[in-house]
Amino acid sequence: MEVHSETMDLALRAQLLVLKLHLLAIVYHELKKGIGHLHPFLTNCHQLIDNAVSHFGHTDEPFAFNICGVTIYGLSRPEDVTDILDGASWTHGMDFEFFVFEVMQKFGVSPEEVERAKHTPKPGDALYIENDSSNPRHLSLIHFVQDLYKKQLLDSTNLDRMSKAFSSCLLEKLTSEHLDLYRGYPGSIGPAPSSAGREISLYSLVTRSMVDATLRCFFGPYLHEFEPDIVDQAIQFNTHAWILFYGLPDFFGYAPVCGPRDKLRAALRAFISLPEEQRSEQCLAFKHLLRRMEVMEMDMESRVGLLFLFFFASIANEQVACFWFMAHIVYDKELLDIARKEIEPAWQSGELDVKYLTSKCPGIDSVFNEMLRQRTNTFGWRIMKEKTVIRGKELLPGTPVLIPIRVLHTNQRVWGSDVEEFNTARFVKKTAARQPYYRPFAGGPTFCPGRVLAKRETYAFLAILLRRFDVKLLPSPGSPNGKQAFPLMETLRPPTGVKGPRPDMDLFLSLDERISEKQT
Numbered sequence: 145m146e147v148h149s150e151t152m153d154l155a156l157r158a159q160l161l162v163l164k165l166h167l168l169a170i171v172y173h174e175l176k177k178g179i180g181h182l183h184p185f186l187t188n189c190h191q192l193i194d195n196a197v198s199h200f201g202h203t204d205e206p207f208a209f210n211i212c213g214v215t216i217y218g219l220s221r222p223e224d225v226t227d228i229l230d231g232a233s234w235t236h237g238m239d240f241e242f243f244v245f246e247v248m249q250k251f252g253v254s255p256e257e258v259e260r261a262k263h264t265p266k267p268g269d270a271l272y273i274e275n276d277s278s279n280p281r282h283l284s285l286i287h288f289v290q291d292l293y294k295k296q297l298l299d300s301t302n303l304d305r306m307s308k309a310f311s312s313c314l315l316e317k318l319t320s321e322h323l324d325l326y327r328g329y330p331g332s333i334g335p336a337p338s339s340a341g342r343e344i345s346l347y348s349l350v351t352r353s354m355v356d357a358t359l360r361c362f363f364g365p366y367l368h369e370f371e372p373d374i375v376d377q378a379i380q381f382n383t384h385a386w387i388l389f390y391g392l393p394d395f396f397g398y399a400p401v402c403g404p405r406d407k408l409r410a411a412l413r414a415f416i417s418l419p420e421e422q423r424s425e426q427c428l429a430f431k432h433l434l435r436r437m438e439v440m441e442m443d444m445e446s447r448v449g450l451l452f453l454f455f456f457a458s459i460a461n462e463q464v465a466c467f468w469f470m471a472h473i474v475y476d477k478e479l480l481d482i483a484r485k486e487i488e489p490a491w492q493s494g495e496l497d498v499k500y501l502t503s504k505c506p507g508i509d510s511v512f513n514e515m516l517r518q519r520t521n522t523f524g525w526r527i528m529k530e531k532t533v534i535r536g537k538e539l540l541p542g543t544p545v546l547i548p549i550r551v552l553h554t555n556q557r558v559w560g561s562d563v564e565e566f567n568t569a570r571f572v573k574k575t576a577a578r579q580p581y582y583r584p585f586a587g588g589p590t591f592c593p594g595r596v597l598a599k600r601e602t603y604a605f606l607a608i609l610l611r612r613f614d615v616k617l618l619p620s621p622g623s624p625n626g627k628q629a630f631p632l633m634e635t636l637r638p639p640t641g642v643k644g645p646r647p648d649m650d651l652f653l654s655l656d657e658r659i660s661e662k663q664t
């Protein structure tokens with residue numbers, strides 16, 4: 145009798161288990177329907193877009209996908225993308241600022257302060273200050289900040305000062321005594337170079353020295369004093385920033401973006417709290433931005449957020465773009481020889497002439513431009529304000545539009561059948577200025593204000609490294625030709641700027657001193 149009831153019990157439990165599994169399968173399928181293309185978007189977004197383009201027979205028509213019930217339009221026709229970036233008249237129904245406001249909030253600016261930041265002060269308003277010398281045109285905070293970007297990064301005096309300060313930082317850090325800093329990096333799972341300090345990781349060398357110099361140029365020495373590990377925190381934040389950008393859950397602060405974000409925010413908070421006279425080495429833009437936020441009595445966390453966003457824009461692309469630029473040069477003996485030859489005259493006076501470098505070196509230009517063609521995979525975003533018709537297809541108000549800049553640079557019709565190859569010759573035959581669908585720095589109203597500085601800084605890195613060191617690729621005894629494999633780009637996560645190499649890929653170099661720092 146007992147045996148019988150036990151058998152019954154088991155059968156019942158088995159039936160319940162089957163029922164549970166069945167229910168789980170139904171829930172999973174319903175969830176899958178509900179989240180739409182969320183999974184491919186977060187795990188291989190470029191493939192998702194390529195699939196959409198090929199699904200419609202490469203006709204480059206607008207397409208749509210669905211994420212958790214939200215429809216998103218995608219555009220891939222080079223002419224459409226450049227028109228949107230340039231703000232052509234038919235694109236006036238698309239709004240850009242909406243996304244700026246969203247990103248501000250993701251970086252910690254409160255919704256109330258975002259509202260105040262949009263507001264253009266008018267006589268009689270609380271935010272209107274008669275004879276306001278710091279904001280004579282009475283701009284809203286958003287437009288004040290955009291104006292500051294341009295003053296800091298494009299006005300020739302400020303630009304020259306900043307690029308000089310950047311080169312000085314590199315001159316100080318790219319020396320034999322600092323090479324130990326560049327042997328690996330947190331999170332790297334690639335092979336560590338074998339022994340001597342002369343053997344380094346290219347990724348670590350580029351990102352650590354470029355981020356360090358950027359922090360010092362913008363903030364002076366202060367952030368390093370508040371957070372000694374600030375450089376690696378910024379690099380880690382940049383790697384995981386997509387989690388914040390695309391609004392993924394932070395798992396109660398355990399997501400990998402949270403630690404670096406919180407340490408950066410703490411250092412920024414301490415920096416802002418310093419009296420202005422104790423921040424004398426900060427850049428001009430931050431001095432004016434902090435004064436403006438003080439006048440507006442903005443809350444502290446929102447001040448931190450806005451400063452954080454400004455800083456993030458300056459590291460989101462450049463250090464990783466510089467890694468790829470250097471990787472192509474050190475990997476190819478012919479390019480390395482061209483670079484060595486072209487940089488020599490820039491050192492003629494004994495000091496580095498960055499303006500010469502960025503205007504008189506066509507071979508280096510062709511590597512820089514081709515590298516950016518292949519590596520800029522940023523997404524631009526707009527939101528439809530008004531109904532807009534593109535070749536008979538209606539884009540409806542309220543719907544976000546994804547503008548993948550990458551599709552401009554990967555279109556066979558534009559670049560020819562060797563579009564997948566790294567071929568510097570395409571920018572030798574036709575300079576970047578003559579390529580109508582080449583937009584690594586976007587364009588129009590969102591044209592990157594850091595584009596001139598970015599080029600100067602990247603070329604300065606190359607010129608200092610090659611002047612001081614004999615740079616050689618370490619052999620890779622395990623590989624068939626004894627040469628290290630060229631790193632592949634991490635393309636799976638949605639981008640927030642130029643993407644770095646896959647976590648298990650890097651290039652390892654030996655550096656032999658040619659000219660000591662005392663001679664440069």
Ligand code: HEM
Pocket residue numbers: 290293297454457458459461462465516520522523524525584585586589590591592593594595597598642
């Ligand atoms: C190779 C390096 C760089 C690349 C490829 C690059 C690319 C871009 C792109 C594509 C945008 C437009 C983003 C959009 O429309 O959503 C942008 C915006 C911006 N970039 Fe860069 N950038 C680089 C370096 C820099 C540097 C070094 C700085 C500052 C020091 C900087 C500051 C900015 C700022 C402040 C914006 C926002 C402009 C605005 O919203 O008005 N960028 N960048």
